[in-house]
Amino acid sequence: MAPLPAPLVWKSPEVLIATxxxxxxxxxxxGTWGTLAAWVLAVTLPKTAIIFLLILACAAGFWAINEFQKxxxxxxxxxxxIDEWAGIWVAMLFxxxxxxxQxxxxxxxxxxxxxxxxxPVSHFDKNVEGAEGVMLDDIVAGVMAGICVYGYGLWMH
Incomplete structure (x- = not known):
C-alpha cells in the first residue's frame, strides 16, 4: 500500500472516500484497482442502485477530493x-x-x-481545475465507454 501524503490520516472520511x-x-x-473495486461492488446491482451510488460518489467525491488536495x-x-468509481458506474449504466x-x-x-x-476527456483533464476537473474527465470517459458499449449491445442483438 502506498503511504499517504502528510498530513492526511487513513481513517479520515475524506481519505476513505477519495481513495x-x-x-x-x-x-x-x-486507477485500475480502484475501477475494479467499484466494478465488483456494482456488477450485481440494479440500475437504480448504481444511479444512487453514482450520485453519492459525485457529491461525496467533490468534497473529499477538495479536502484531500487541500x-x-x-x-x-x-x-x-473516487473519480474512477463514478466513471465506471456511468459506463455500467449503459x-x-x-x-x-458488456x-x-x-x-x-x-x-x-x-x-x-x-x-473530450483531455479537455476536462487539462482545462477544468480542482475536484471538478478530477471528477469530470472520468465521468466523460465513462460516457464515452458507455456509448461504445451501448452500440456494441445494439450490434449484438
Missing part, C-alpha cells in the same frame, strides 16, 4: 480513485440489463479512455 475505501492505495495501477498539497494524486460481456467491455473501454484521455 475509494482504500482501493486507490493499491499500487501499481491504482490537506496534501497535491492535485489529482494517484491514490484518488449496459443494462447486466450482461457480463460489463467487461465497459471496464476495458473506460480504462482505455481514462488512461489515453482522447478528446
Amino acid at each position: 475509494g475505501l482504500g482501493s486507490g492505495r493499491i499500487s501499481p495501477a491504482s 490537506k496534501s498539497g497535491t492535485h489529482d494524486n494517484g491514490m484518488i480513485v 449496459c443494462m440489463p447486466h450482461r457480463l460481456d 460489463l467487461a467491455l465497459a471496464f476495458l473501454l473506460f480504462r482505455i479512455f481514462d488512461v489515453l484521455k482522447p478528446w
Whole structure:
C-alpha cells in the first residue's frame, strides 16, 4: 500500500472516500484497482442502485477530493480513485440489463479512455481545475465507454 501524503490520516472520511475505501492505495495501477473495486461492488446491482451510488460518489467525491488536495498539497494524486468509481458506474449504466460481456467491455473501454484521455476527456483533464476537473474527465470517459458499449449491445442483438 502506498503511504499517504502528510498530513492526511487513513481513517479520515475524506481519505476513505477519495481513495475509494482504500482501493486507490493499491499500487501499481491504482486507477485500475480502484475501477475494479467499484466494478465488483456494482456488477450485481440494479440500475437504480448504481444511479444512487453514482450520485453519492459525485457529491461525496467533490468534497473529499477538495479536502484531500487541500490537506496534501497535491492535485489529482494517484491514490484518488473516487473519480474512477463514478466513471465506471456511468459506463455500467449503459449496459443494462447486466450482461457480463458488456460489463467487461465497459471496464476495458473506460480504462482505455481514462488512461489515453482522447478528446473530450483531455479537455476536462487539462482545462477544468480542482475536484471538478478530477471528477469530470472520468465521468466523460465513462460516457464515452458507455456509448461504445451501448452500440456494441445494439450490434449484438
